[in-house]
Amino acid sequence: MTTALKHADRSRLNVSPQLDPKTRSSLGQYMTPALVASFMAAMFDPLPDKIRLLDAGAGVGGLTAAFVQEATKRSPRPRAIDVTAFEIDPVLAKHLEITMLACAAECAAHEIDFQFSIVHDDFVLHSCEPLLREEPTYDCAILNPPYAKINSGSKARAALRRLGIETSNLYTAFVAVALGQLRKGGQLVAITPRSFCNGAYFTPFRRILLDSSAFREIHVYSSRRKAFADDAVLQENIIYRLVKGEPQPPEVTITSSANPDDEEVTRRQVPFAEVVHPGDPHNYIHLVLSDADGALAERVQALPCKLTDLGIKVSTGRVVDFRARDHLRREAQPGAVPLIYPMHFEEGFVVWPKPNGRKHNALAFSQSTIDLVVPSGTYVLTKRFTSKEEKRRLVAVIFDPATVPGSWVGFENHLNYFHEQGRGLPGDLARGLAMFLNSTAVDEYFRQFSGHTQVNATDLRGLHYPTRQQLCTIGEQVRMQMPDQVELDRIINSYFS
Numbered sequence: 001m002t003t004a005l006k007h008a009d010r011s012r013l014n015v016s017p018q019l020d021p022k023t024r025s026s027l028g029q030y031m032t033p034a035l036v037a038s039f040m041a042a043m044f045d046p047l048p049d050k051i052r053l054l055d056a057g058a059g060v061g062g063l064t065a066a067f068v069q070e071a072t073k074r075s076p077r078p079r080a081i082d083v084t085a086f087e088i089d090p091v092l093a094k095h096l097e098i099t100m101l102a103c104a105a106e107c108a109a110h111e112i113d114f115q116f117s118i119v120h121d122d123f124v125l126h127s128c129e130p131l132l133r134e135e136p137t138y139d140c141a142i143l144n145p146p147y148a149k150i151n152s153g154s155k156a157r158a159a160l161r162r163l164g165i166e167t168s169n170l171y172t173a174f175v176a177v178a179l180g181q182l183r184k185g186g187q188l189v190a191i192t193p194r195s196f197c198n199g200a201y202f203t204p205f206r207r208i209l210l211d212s213s214a215f216r217e218i219h220v221y222s223s224r225r226k227a228f229a230d231d232a233v234l235q236e237n238i239i240y241r242l243v244k245g246e247p248q249p250p251e252v253t254i255t256s257s258a259n260p261d262d263e264e265v266t267r268r269q270v271p272f273a274e275v276v277h278p279g280d281p282h283n284y285i286h287l288v289l290s291d292a293d294g295a296l297a298e299r300v301q302a303l304p305c306k307l308t309d310l311g312i313k314v315s316t317g318r319v320v321d322f323r324a325r326d327h328l329r330r331e332a333q334p335g336a337v338p339l340i341y342p343m344h345f346e347e348g349f350v351v352w353p354k355p356n357g358r359k360h361n362a363l364a365f366s367q368s369t370i371d372l373v374v375p376s377g378t379y380v381l382t383k384r385f386t387s388k389e390e391k392r393r394l395v396a397v398i399f400d401p402a403t404v405p406g407s408w409v410g411f412e413n414h415l416n417y418f419h420e421q422g423r424g425l426p427g428d429l430a431r432g433l434a435m436f437l438n439s440t441a442v443d444e445y446f447r448q449f450s451g452h453t454q455v456n457a458t459d460l461r462g463l464h465y466p467t468r469q470q471l472c473t474i475g476e477q478v479r480m481q482m483p484d485q486v487e488l489d490r491i492i493n494s495y496f497s
C-alpha cells in the first residue's frame with residue numbers, strides 16, 4: 001500500500017471515533033476502508049493520459065489516494081492527474097490536505113504531474129449552477145457519497161430540480177451531479193447503498209443513470225456488515241462503474257464476494273436485458289450473482305401473469321397509526337373494527353386479537369375513519385418491513401374473515417394488502433397467492449432486485465405470477481394451516497417450467 005493510502009486509512013481510523021455523532025450521521029461520514037478503496041480504483045478501465053479526477057465528499061481522501069496508487073501501477077502510466085476534492089467538514093478537510101500532499105509526493109516519485117484543489121463547500125450547491133452553462137470536463141469521478149436526506153424545501157433540492165434531478169437523497173444527488181460533470185466517455189466509480197436498484201421512488205434516478213451512461217461493471221458484497229466493518233454500517237452496498245454517454249453494453253460484468261477480505265470473487269457476464277428488463281417502466285436493476293440465480297430468475301419471469309392480468313391489486317394499509325391516534329383502541333369493543341398490524345401475523349394467518357401486544361387491536365368506526373377501513377373478506381397481507389435478522393423478505397399471511405369478526409377491517413400502514421376492487425379475494429385464490437409469495441423461490445428472486453428490508457407495493461406489482469386458475473388449485477391445498485416450507489416449496493416449484 002502506498003504511503004498516501006496508508007496515511008488516509010490511518011486518519012480514517014483515528015478521526016472517525018472523534019467525530020460528533022450527530023454531525024457524523026447528518027453528513028454521512030462513513031469513510032471507505034483502504035481495501036475497498038483500492039478495489040474501486042482498480043475498476044477504472046482504461047485511464048487516460050491526462051486525468052481530471054473528481055472526488056466528491058472526499059473525507060480524509062482515501063479514494064483519491066487509492067486512485068493515485070492505481071495510476072502509479074498502470075502501464076502506461078498517466079502523465080498528469082488533476083484532482084478536485086469537495087469536503088464540507090473543515091476538520092476532515094485538514095486531513096484531506098495532508099493526504100493530497102502525500103499523493104503529490106507519490107506521483108512525483110513516478111513522474112506523474114499532480115495538481116489538486118480542495119473545495120470546502122457543499123458539492124451539490126457548488127456544482128449545480130455551473131452545470132447549467134459549462135461543458136463537463138472530468139475524465140474520472142470516484143465517490144462514496146454521504147447517505148442522508150435532502151429536505152424538500154432546501155436550496156440543494158431546488159438547485160437539483162433546476163437540473164432536472166428529482167431526488168431527496170444525498171447519495172443519488174451526488175452520483176447524478178457527478179455524472180453530469182463527466183465528459184463523454186468519462187468514468188464514474190461509486191460505492192452506494194443498493195437501495196436505488198428498486199422501488200418507484202428511485203425511478204427518476206435510475207432513468208438518469210441509464211439514459212446518460214452505460215453500466216459496465218457492478219460488484220456486490222454479499223455480507224451486509226463487512227464493507228464498513230469498522231463503522232458497523234448495516235447497509236447493503238454495491239460498487240459500480242458507469243461510462244458517460246455510451247449505450248448500454250450487450251453484457252454487464254457482475255462480480256460478488258462475501259466481503260472485502262474475501263479473495264474469492266465470483267464473476268458473471270450477464271446480458272444487459274437481464275439486469276434491466278426491456279419494457280420495465282420502472283427500470284429496476286436486477287443483480288443476478290450466480291448461474292443458479294440466473295436460472296431462478298428465468299423460471300420466475302416465465303410465469304404467465306402480472307397482477308393486473310389476475311384482476312388483483314395491491315395497496316398499502318391505510319391506517320397510519322400516529323395520524324389516527326385518537327381513534328385507536330387497545331382492545332376490541334363495540335363501535336370499533338379490528339385493526340391489523342404485522343404483530344398479528346402468525347404462521348401464514350392473521351391471529352387477532354393480541355391482547356398483550358405492543359400495538360392496538362381496534363379502530364373506532366366513525367365518519368372520520370370510514371375511509372381508513374375496507375369491507376371484511378379474504379385478503380392476503382404482506383409485511384412492508386422485515387427486520388435485518390429475519391430470514392425472509394416476503395412474509396405473506398391470509399386474513400380470513402371466519403376467524404376475525406366484523407363487517408369492516410382496518411389494515412395498518414406497515415403492511416400491504418392484496419384485493420379485488422377494494423374487496424376481499426375468493427378464498428382459494430387468496431390462499432394460493434399467499435403460498436406463492438411465501439415460497440423460497442419467490443423470496444430469493446425478490447432479493448435479486450431488492451437490497452433492503454422494505455417490500456414496496458410497486459415491487460409486488462412487478463412480480464410475475466401463475467394464472468388465477470393455478471393459484472386457486474394451489475390454494476385448495478391449504479385450509480387452516482400453511483404447509484411446512486418443504487411441502488410449500490414442492491407445490492410451488494411444480495408451477496415453474
Ligand SMILES: C[S@@+](CC[C@H](N)C(=O)[O-])C[C@H]1O[C@@H](n2cnc3c(N)ncnc32)[C@H](O)[C@@H]1O
Nearest residue numbers: 027030031032057058059088122123144145146
Ligand atoms: C460517506 S463519506 C465518504 C468519504 C470519502 N469519500 C471516503 O470514501 O472515505 C461522505 C463525505 O462527504 C462529506 N459531505 C457530506 N455532505 C457534503 C456536501 N454536501 N458537500 C461536500 N461534502 C459533503 C462528509 O463530510 C463525508 O466526509
